[in-house]
Structure formats: C-alpha cells, structure tokens
Amino acid sequence: MPPTFCDFSTFKGLVTIYATVPTGLEFTAVDEIKQKIQPEACEIGQGKVYFQTAVSRLCDIHQLRSVDRLFLVIKKFLDYKYDDDHDKAIVDLKALPNDLPWDEVVKFWQENLKHCKVLIKTRKNTSGVPVPSSNGISSLPDASCTDIRYRATASRVGKQQSVTSPDAELYFGGALQDITQWKVDLSNYNLEIVITLGVDFVLVGLALTLESLHRRNITHFGYTTLRASIAYNMLRMCKILPGDVVVDPMCGTGVIPIEGQDEWINCFYFAGDKSDDAVKKSAANVAALNGETVRSCVEVLQWNVKKLPWRSASIDVCVTDLPFGCCINTMANSITLDWSENCSATIHLYGATVTSWINNGKEQLFLSSKSKIDGSKAIRGGIPLVFPNFGPWEHGPQHGFARISWWKIIEQPTKMSNGDVTTVLQLTDDDKTRNMWNHQFLLTYKVTLGENNLTTKLEVTNTGSEQFDFTVLLHTYFRVSDINSCKVSGFLGCNYSDKVEGTDNVSETTKEIVVDRNIDRVYRLAGQPDGHLISTPETKLMLTKINLPDTVLWNPWTEKAAAMSDFDDLGYLNMVCVEPGYVSQRKILCAGETLTCSQNITVL
Ligand SMILES: O=P(O)(O)OC[C@H]1O[C@@H](O)[C@H](O)[C@@H](O)[C@@H]1O
Structure with a gap:
C-alpha cells in the first residue's frame, strides 16, 4: 500500500477504502472497482483491494458486487516497531488512538449509515423498504444517530508481533473509549473499529459494512451454496x-x-x-x-x-462451480447407450442398475441425490435388479445379492439395424453368492434403448445340476414431476397384499391409483394384459411385461423417506416405484432351465 493511502484527512476529500475479496479473485474485483468507481489509485493485497476515492462515491461503493466487506482506512502506521517488552508494547498500543481524527470518523460513520441500508437489503423491493438481513441487523440508526455502540476487532498477520489481537482489542479499544466516551457493546454494536497488526505496520480502520455484502439474493441455501x-x-x-x-x-x-x-x-x-x-x-x-x-x-x-x-x-x-463432496460416477463403472443426442440410458455395473433413462431430453427415472454410487450400498433409484429374493431374506441382504454385485459387460453397446442400441451384462455365481445361496446360476441382462422406449430383459439360467427356486423383480423407480398429479393404472380387480396395512388378498377397486401416502403393495397378476399406465400431466409411460406376473407398488412417503439415509427427504414427491416381479410365488427352475422375463417402458 503506498504512503498516500495512509491518512484519513477529511471526509470532504479523498479517502482510502479497502475491501475484502475472495482470495484469488482480487483482479476481477479491481476490474469492477475501476469500472464503477474510477478511483484515484488502486492496489491489491492478499484477499484485499485498496482504493482511493472521493467520499461522494460512497453510495456506489456500497453497490459493488465483487467484494465482501468494506472498510475506511483511518490510519496506517507504517514501519511500526513492536517493543520486545510486552508491557512496553501495550503502552504503545494504548497511545495509538490518541492522535486520530475521531470526530471526523464519526461524521464519516454517519454519512456511511445512509448507505448501510442499501447494503443490508439485498435487492430493491417494490416499496423501497429494506429487506431484513439474515443476521438480524435490519435497522441501523439514521444518519443523525449519535448513539454510538462500538466494538474494536483486531487481527494479527503472522506471529512475530509481541502483542496479540486480544491485547489490541482490550488496550486499543479501552484507550479509544477513554478518548471518545463511546459505549462498548460487543454484540449489538453499530460502529466497528478494526485493527490489523501487521509485521511492520498497524492499520486502524472503520467497518463500513456490518455484514458481508455477499449475503444477497439467496433464500434457499444448500450445503455448498456459493458466495x-x-x-x-x-x-x-x-x-x-x-x-x-x-x-x-x-x-x-x-x-x-x-x-x-x-x-x-x-x-x-x-x-x-x-x-x-x-x-x-x-x-x-x-x-x-x-x-x-x-x-x-x-x-x-x-x-x-x-x-x-x-x-x-x-x-x-x-459458467459453473464444480460440485464437490459428492461421488461422481466414473465412466469405467458405467456404460451409456446413446440413441441420439437427447435420448440415452446409463447402466452402472454395480447391480447392473439402469441409473438414467433420458427420453427427448427428459429424465424418466428417479435417482436419489443421496444415493451411493460407489459400490458401498445398493443404488437408490433407477432400476435395481432384485434376485434371488424379494424382501427380507434369511440367507442374505434384503432383495438379494444381484443389486449389490459387480456385473460384467459381455456385449458392449451396439447399434442395431433398426436404430435401437443394446448392451448385455452378466452375473454368475461365485464364492460370495454360494456362501449365501449355494446354487449355480447365470444371469444375463439385456438393456435395449429405442427412440421412445426402454426394455430390460433378464434371463435366469440354472447352470447347476439341481433345481432351485427364487423370486425376481425389476425395481423400477419412475421419476414424476409431482406425485400428487400422478396416476397408475393396471391394478383393477387384482388381489394384493398390503405391507403397510398388514392385510392380504384385498381386491383392488380403483382403476387409477393416486399415491397419496406410504404405499407398499404386492399385486398378483397385475398389469396384464394391458400393462400399467403411469401418467402425469406432462408424461405418459406404458409399462408392459413378460413372465413377471406380479407388480409391486411402492412409495415410502414422508417418514420412511426421511428414515432412509440414501433417500432425499422430499424425494418421495418425485417418484413412484412400479416394479414388475415374480414374487408372490417362488419360481422353480430345474437344472439347465432358463426363465426369460422382461419389462418394456414406452413414452406415449
Ligand atoms: O430399501 P430397499 O431394500 O431398497 O427396499 C425398498 C422397498 O422395496 C419395495 O420393493 C418393497 O416392497 C418395500 O417393502 C421396500 O421398502
């Protein structure tokens, strides 16, 4: 900082202001300051920009958008030597406020109060009334205010100084009170004096903002909301x-x-x-x-x-700030089927889970933003594959092991002559699966993407020499814009067991079900032969199925969604699971036999 920036002379003349700026972005801040304030001089420090300008620009200064907080330089004591003797250094600190122009500082502070209103409201509203700030500092005294409640805040750059920031706050702040008779108020202050203890300087400043200017516009925050x-x-x-x-x-x-x-x-x-x-x-x-x-x-x-x-x-x-702290799918663990620029499907090798189906630029499947996608837990959303057991299982995890196993690609994505794109994945028994379920099997899963449809076909083959039995289900999470306006059909007259009510063999009397609570039902012989229509005002999807006689209808609703660590608390409003399965009875497969089952979802 050049010596010309050292003195605060009179509020009618030039003053030196410094602004705190997100580190690394000082140059863009200088750019804005030069464009909007046209300062006499401007200089960059780490995380700070100093500039010299006329007091008349105070209103514009408060409108700067690249900076966080603003301060007036009251005095920068250059070549300052801290006495090695702590007591003597304290005496020197106490002497610092003596010759500073506190009456002029008060005049400047009063002038600045006019503009503080601008800074604590974040935007112009219709009536011109300031919008209260988030930390509650909503009503500053007006410009004629003489009720000064102050605090001194100090910071130290480096550790070589023989005095600490609390020393400065106590002794400089105390001496200041002796001179000015201002009231000290550490929490409800309206005037803040800042003291920076540099290695070879002491800077005394007046805070022009009582809260950071970056607090604007945003009312709904996320964990990583950018300043x-x-x-x-x-x-x-x-x-x-x-x-x-x-x-x-x-x-x-x-x-x-x-x-x-x-x-x-x-x-x-x-x-x-x-x-x-x-x-x-x-x-x-x-x-x-x-x-x-x-x-x-x-x-x-x-x-x-x-x-x-x-x-x-x-x-x-x-322009974007890249997300951090969340797990991003690596390409190595997933494959994408591209039908066109805005029509694609993604399949994760963990569980052979279809995690995304974009039709005409619109995602059709629900995937929880809290879902693990790193192989540590079943993927919460998309189309997890349930095998060899639906629901709680005495030999292993709920819904079996297929959805928590790594599958192999045996056919890379291929474009067929009709334009459809397919891929094939496989899972076979290994020590881990045999420890839970001592059978030899081969699962072959073919995913086919068409212009307006997605087909997932599973073949279960008994590769052993003894028969086995199992249940199987395609746990499809449909994305809906608003569950309240979603209807699901294809259940009328079907018998179902209701896990929420604890009832069985109830006959469905509703043609179009509106999901408006926690629903967890297994419908027998449902969606046959016409399929299930999942309709919202924007989208109509037709789900048809082969060799999957049952359909599970599930939505966890408020409490159960909140209880699941990998489910967005409000995610239940944007999903419904319509899950074709072979679940109300166990399917028996003799040695060498194969069951082929599939679902097809078409955008109507
Ligand atoms: O939490 P998970 O194991 O993925 O299961 C989700 C739901 O899956 C459904 O298919 C079941 O009918 C529900 O009972 C279950 O809660």
Missing part, C-alpha cells in the same frame, strides 16, 4: 455481452445465474442441475426474485450434465 461475490467474480471473468445465453449446467441453488441477471440484464440465463433438491431450491430462489420489481430472466431446468439438451454453438457462456 454471491464469488459468483459475481466468476461471471465477470466470462466477459458477458448483451444478448448472451448464459448457462450454469450444475447450478446448485442458482447463485450464479441469479447473480448474473442482476448485473448483465439483457441476457438470458439457464440454471440446470441433476438433483431434485437443487432444482427446487433454485426455482424457489428465482421465484423469490420474481416477487420483487424485476422479473427474473432465469429458467430453471433439471438435466444430467452428461447429456445437456443443447445444440452445438447455441450457448454463449457456460
């Missing part, structure tokens, strides 16, 4: 031009597009994410903006970043 100031700096780096189409393909709670539309107004923003929770929160954050003066130009969509529904060259700017 608005970081989002702004990232966007600034993109050099967005009027008319640009800006996409954040992994938008989380939507911070980047929302921040973008505030500054680069003549652009269109798309916020997309794979997770239900993220999409809902982004939509809620955008909806909160729409309640204010400006109508947002952010569209929120759900998509899989591996299959973005965009034509080449249709996007001008793509």
Whole structure:
C-alpha cells in the first residue's frame, strides 16, 4: 500500500477504502472497482483491494458486487516497531488512538449509515423498504444517530508481533473509549473499529459494512451454496455481452445465474442441475426474485450434465462451480447407450442398475441425490435388479445379492439395424453368492434403448445340476414431476397384499391409483394384459411385461423417506416405484432351465 493511502484527512476529500475479496479473485474485483468507481489509485493485497476515492462515491461503493466487506482506512502506521517488552508494547498500543481524527470518523460513520441500508437489503423491493438481513441487523440508526455502540476487532498477520489481537482489542479499544466516551457493546454494536497488526505496520480502520455484502439474493441455501461475490467474480471473468445465453449446467441453488441477471440484464440465463433438491431450491430462489420489481430472466431446468439438451454453438457462456463432496460416477463403472443426442440410458455395473433413462431430453427415472454410487450400498433409484429374493431374506441382504454385485459387460453397446442400441451384462455365481445361496446360476441382462422406449430383459439360467427356486423383480423407480398429479393404472380387480396395512388378498377397486401416502403393495397378476399406465400431466409411460406376473407398488412417503439415509427427504414427491416381479410365488427352475422375463417402458 503506498504512503498516500495512509491518512484519513477529511471526509470532504479523498479517502482510502479497502475491501475484502475472495482470495484469488482480487483482479476481477479491481476490474469492477475501476469500472464503477474510477478511483484515484488502486492496489491489491492478499484477499484485499485498496482504493482511493472521493467520499461522494460512497453510495456506489456500497453497490459493488465483487467484494465482501468494506472498510475506511483511518490510519496506517507504517514501519511500526513492536517493543520486545510486552508491557512496553501495550503502552504503545494504548497511545495509538490518541492522535486520530475521531470526530471526523464519526461524521464519516454517519454519512456511511445512509448507505448501510442499501447494503443490508439485498435487492430493491417494490416499496423501497429494506429487506431484513439474515443476521438480524435490519435497522441501523439514521444518519443523525449519535448513539454510538462500538466494538474494536483486531487481527494479527503472522506471529512475530509481541502483542496479540486480544491485547489490541482490550488496550486499543479501552484507550479509544477513554478518548471518545463511546459505549462498548460487543454484540449489538453499530460502529466497528478494526485493527490489523501487521509485521511492520498497524492499520486502524472503520467497518463500513456490518455484514458481508455477499449475503444477497439467496433464500434457499444448500450445503455448498456459493458466495454471491464469488459468483459475481466468476461471471465477470466470462466477459458477458448483451444478448448472451448464459448457462450454469450444475447450478446448485442458482447463485450464479441469479447473480448474473442482476448485473448483465439483457441476457438470458439457464440454471440446470441433476438433483431434485437443487432444482427446487433454485426455482424457489428465482421465484423469490420474481416477487420483487424485476422479473427474473432465469429458467430453471433439471438435466444430467452428461447429456445437456443443447445444440452445438447455441450457448454463449457456460459458467459453473464444480460440485464437490459428492461421488461422481466414473465412466469405467458405467456404460451409456446413446440413441441420439437427447435420448440415452446409463447402466452402472454395480447391480447392473439402469441409473438414467433420458427420453427427448427428459429424465424418466428417479435417482436419489443421496444415493451411493460407489459400490458401498445398493443404488437408490433407477432400476435395481432384485434376485434371488424379494424382501427380507434369511440367507442374505434384503432383495438379494444381484443389486449389490459387480456385473460384467459381455456385449458392449451396439447399434442395431433398426436404430435401437443394446448392451448385455452378466452375473454368475461365485464364492460370495454360494456362501449365501449355494446354487449355480447365470444371469444375463439385456438393456435395449429405442427412440421412445426402454426394455430390460433378464434371463435366469440354472447352470447347476439341481433345481432351485427364487423370486425376481425389476425395481423400477419412475421419476414424476409431482406425485400428487400422478396416476397408475393396471391394478383393477387384482388381489394384493398390503405391507403397510398388514392385510392380504384385498381386491383392488380403483382403476387409477393416486399415491397419496406410504404405499407398499404386492399385486398378483397385475398389469396384464394391458400393462400399467403411469401418467402425469406432462408424461405418459406404458409399462408392459413378460413372465413377471406380479407388480409391486411402492412409495415410502414422508417418514420412511426421511428414515432412509440414501433417500432425499422430499424425494418421495418425485417418484413412484412400479416394479414388475415374480414374487408372490417362488419360481422353480430345474437344472439347465432358463426363465426369460422382461419389462418394456414406452413414452406415449
Ligand atoms: O430399501 P430397499 O431394500 O431398497 O427396499 C425398498 C422397498 O422395496 C419395495 O420393493 C418393497 O416392497 C418395500 O417393502 C421396500 O421398502
């Protein structure tokens, strides 16, 4: 910092302001400051930007978006020597406030209060009333306020100084009170003096913001919600031009597009994410903006970043912060069937679980965002494969071992002459499976993707010399936009056992079932011959099946969803399981015999 930045002279003249900035983004912040404030001078420190400007720019300074907090430099004591003797160093600290222009600081503070209102509300609302800040500092005194409640906050850079930050807070802060007679209030303060103990300097400043400016726009937070100031700096780096189409393909709670539309107004923003929770929160954050003066130009969509529904060259700017802390499918463990750019299916080798089916750019299967996809637990969603036992099992885990075994690809994805794409996977017995279920078997699973349909076909072959019996089921999780508007048909007149009610042999009297509670039923001879229609106002799916006489209908609803560690708490609102199976009786296979069974799902 050059010596010209050292003194706060008079609030009518030039002042030195410093802003804290997310480290690494100081250069973009300087860019914004130069563009919007046109300072006399500007300099970068680590995580800070200093600039010299006229007091008249205070209002604009508070509107900066790349910075977190703002401070006035009251005085920077250069070439400061801390006495090696702690007691003497304390005496020096106490003397520091003596010659500082506290009356002028108060005038500046009062001037600044006018603008604090701007900083604690995050956006303009219709009536101009400040929106309360998240930490409750919502009503600052007006500019004529003389009721000063202050605190001194110190920080030390390095450890070579003979005094500590608590020393500075206590002794500098105490001496300041002796001079000014201000009231000390450590928690409900309205004036904050900051002291930075550098290795060879002491900087005394006045906080101009009582909370960080990055707290804006977002009302629905996620675990990793980005700071608005970081989002702004990232966007600034993109050099967005009027008319640009800006996409954040992994938008989380939507911070980047929302921040973008505030500054680069003549652009269109798309916020997309794979997770239900993220999409809902982004939509809620955008909806909160729409309640204010400006109508947002952010569209929120759900998509899989591996299959973005965009034509080449249709996007001008793509900006995102990569997700962290979540497990990302490695390509090595999954295979993708591509029918076209916006029609694909993904099969994970763990459990041969179909984890995604995108038809016409829209995901049709539900996959919990909390699902493990690392082979440590059955995948929660998609189409897990249940074999050799449906439900609790005395010899092994619930729903058997097929869904928690690693399968082998025996036929890589292949395009057929009719355009359909197929792949084949296999699982055979090994020591682990024989320890639970001492039989020899071969499972061959063929997944076929068509333009508007997905078929999963399983062959169970008894490769041993003795017969065995089993149950089998394709545990299909359908994604629905809103369970309340979803109807499932194909059960009328079928007998079912109800695991929630504890009843059996009940006859279904409803033609179209609306799932509005925890449902867990095994329907016998259901969906035959016409199949099951799973319909929502947006999508109609027809599920037909071969050699899978039963159908399980399941939705865990509120409490059971919350009790599952791998299930999104609100995920039950976006899914229904319609599971074709051979489960109400055990299927017997003699040595050498094969059962072939399948489901076909068609988008109508
Ligand atoms: O939690 P899991 O083992 O994947 O099972 C989920 C559900 O799967 C369904 O098929 C069963 O009918 C339910 O009873 C069960 O709760």
